[in-house]
Structure formats: structure tokens, C-alpha cells
């Protein structure tokens with residue numbers, strides 16, 4: 001079994017110890033957002049109880065404490081991603097804002113009429129729509145890597161899309177809808193042969209795989225704190241220094257300037273150039289506690305536990321009448337997307353909720369992918385470090401009971 005003690009881990013998550021609709025909560029909606037350990041909740045309340053002040057400008061003690069804790073998170077994120085430099089980490093609201101930041105600043109400067117941007121058929125809407133908006137504005141062309149029946153990217157087709165016109169490739173590391181793990185290292189090296197830059201949407205990867213921006217050699221990488229046991233409203237964007245320096249600012253305002261004058265304004269250095277306005281200070285500070293939590297457990301140990309849960313679930317689900325998995329990639333992390341013959345996903349979700357089980361139903365913000373499978377949506381169960389085999393057994397038994405009601 002796993003090197004980590006799941007009972008002890010569960011004790012650190014207060015939210016798990018409650019009844020929902022008269023049953024113990026089984027939280028299988030981790031791909032949407034993970035729950036928060038006590039250390040993250042404590043970091044938030046500690047900040048508001050003792051250190052709350054605006055950062056960077058103050059010389060008083062509270063401002064210094066807040067600034068120092070805020071910048072500590074930046075160092076922690078840089079180490080977490082194995083970035084070369086702390087300045088390569090920009091705080092955002094989350095993955096969505098990270099992608100939009102690149103679309104609007106890198107896009108403004110480097111994307112021109114006739115240029116091509118490549119995404120994949122597996123993407124979340126947040127890695128589709130910003131590029132559609134940019135292409136519309138610039139007269140650029142969006143190309144899509146096709147997906148096979150297993151829900152994997154077709155690599156040969158990807159390579160055929162690349163050309164000297166390709167300026168940017170933006171793909172997810174792990175699909176939130178199906179759990180497919182994409183061969184991002186190979187995707188990046190192929191793109192670089194044509195001088196294209198690559199953005200990795202690591203929203204789903206951050207909690208499950210060790211991310212190493214140096215080993216990957218990605219140009220940008222975005223993720224959200226809330227999927228990796230941290231607070232909502234906070235995320236990080238990694239970018240290579242030379243690129244960040246060449247890109248224009250994102251939003252204008254305080255923090256992002258050196259000097260403002262009506263005869264001309266000079267911008268701050270990276271990363272501050274991209275961080276206009278007062279950020280989510282307390283949440284950024286608590287983001288560090290979330291990363292510490294992950295690193296203390298060890299990402300390999302978390303992944304091993306989740307893989308065991310996946311294997312156990314897949315085994316039990318074989319016995320479920322009418323069970324059809326959607327997405328059967330060889331490499332998957334922590335997500336089981338499925339349909340049950342004759343039962344609408346929405347009904348299934350509600351009937352599971354009545355038994356205390358939280359799953360997600362619908363298109364998972366990946367409508368083009370659902371269109372490919374010719375379905376409206378799926379039921380998605382997604383696992384995290386605090387989930388147990390007992391919960392999976394209860395989930396599968398509940399599924400069987402619900403299906404019986406429809407027979």
C-alpha cells in the first residue's frame with residue numbers, strides 16, 4: 001500500500017467530516033476544486049488576524065510582514081515548478097487569467113495576420129476561447145490537434161499541423177474532462193523545431209504530477225491554487241524571463257509601474273509589470289501552505305495513492321450494468337468520466353448526491369470534446385489524496401442501487 005497514512009491526512013481536512021443528506025460526505029469532485037487542509041485555512045486566518053496590510057509600498061511592520069510572506073510564496077512556487085528564477089513567477093487569479101494574460105500580452109506583441117496558434121481537441125474552454133478572441137482580433141488562425149476514440153491526442157496529426165506559421169502551441173498537461181495525460185515534453189520539443197512557443201495548462205497536473213519547467217522546457221505554464229489544496233482566486237503563471245521581458249504589460253495600474261507622468265510612464269520590472277493592483281494577498285500567502293502540504297506528502301506518494309484508487313475503481317466498475325467509460329487513454333490521472341445506459345448523467349448526479357456523493361455531471365467546460373464523442377456530457381468522479389477505497393466501494397454500490405431504480 002501507499003507510503004502515506006490516509007487516515008491521518010483525512011484528519012487535516014475539516015470539511016470531510018460531515019454528513020450530506022444524512023450520509024457521510026464522499027467528495028469525488030476534486031477535478032473541479034480540491035478541499036483545503038487545516039494548514040491552509042490557518043494561514044488565511046492568521047494573515048487576517050495578525051498581518052493584514054497592503055504589500056510592497058509600506059514601511060510599517062505589518063506591511064513588511066505581509067510583503068515578506070507574499071514574496072515567500074513566489075519563491076515556493078518557483079521551487080515547486082523548478083523555475084530558474086523567482087521573477088519568472090507571476091501571480092494571477094488562476095489558470096484562466098494566466099492563459100488570458102499570455103493571449104493578450106504575448107498575443108498583442110507577437111501574433112500577426114496569418115499566424116497560427118495550435119490547441120487540442122481536449123482543451124478546457126479557458127484554453128480555447130482566449131485564443132479564438134485573439135485570432136479574431138489579429139486575423140490569425142486557430143488549428144486543433146485531433147483526438148482519437150480513447151481521448152488521446154493524435155501525435156502524428158499534431159506534427160503535421162506545425163509549420164513556420166505556428167507561433168504558439170497551448171495544450172493541457174492533463175485533461176480535466178477525461179484525465180488523459182498528454183505527452184507535453186514531446187509536444188514542446190516538436191513545437192520548438194519551428195520556433196513556436198508553448199504554453200502548458202497545468203490546472204489538472206499540479207495536484208498529480210511533478211512539474212518541472214526546466215526539464216519540460218515550456219515557455220509558459222499556468223495553474224490554479226484551488227486545485228492543489230490552496231485557496232480560490234489565486235494561481236501562478238510561469239514564463240521564461242526573456243519572453244516576459246519582451247511582452248508588454250497586462251493591466252495598467254498601481255504596482256506595475258516605476259514612474260508615472262503625463263509625459264510618459266515607465267513600467268516596473270518582471271514580475272510586477274504583470275501584477276497591477278492589490279492582489280489576493282491572504283490567499284497568495286496561504287497558497288504557500290498548500291504547496292508545503294503537497295511537498296511534505298510527496299507528489300509521487302499522492303500520485304501512487306490516486307493510481308491505486310483508479311485501479312480499484314476501474315475494477316469494481318466492470319461489474320456495473322451499462323457502465324461505459326468515456327476516455328480510455330493509456331495514461332490517465334485521477335478522473336473517471338462515464339455514462340450509464342438509459343440513465344441521464346444529471347439524474348445520476350442528483351441520485352448520488354442524495355447518498356452523500358459529490359460527482360460532477362455535464363460537459364466539464366470541454367464542449368468541443370463532448371461534441372467529438374457525440375454526447376452532451378458525462379458523469380465525472382475525480383479522486384484526491386484524501387479519498388479511500390471504502391468510499392469507492394460505497395460509490396460503486398450506490399451506482400448499482402441507482403441503476404436498479406431505472407430498471
Ligand code: PMP
Pocket residue numbers: 031032093094095096097124126127172174175176201203204224365
Ligand atoms: N484548464 C483546465 C484543464 C482545468 O481543469 C481548469 C479548471 N477546471 C481550468 C483550465 C481553469 O482553471 P480556473 O477556473 O481555476 O481558472
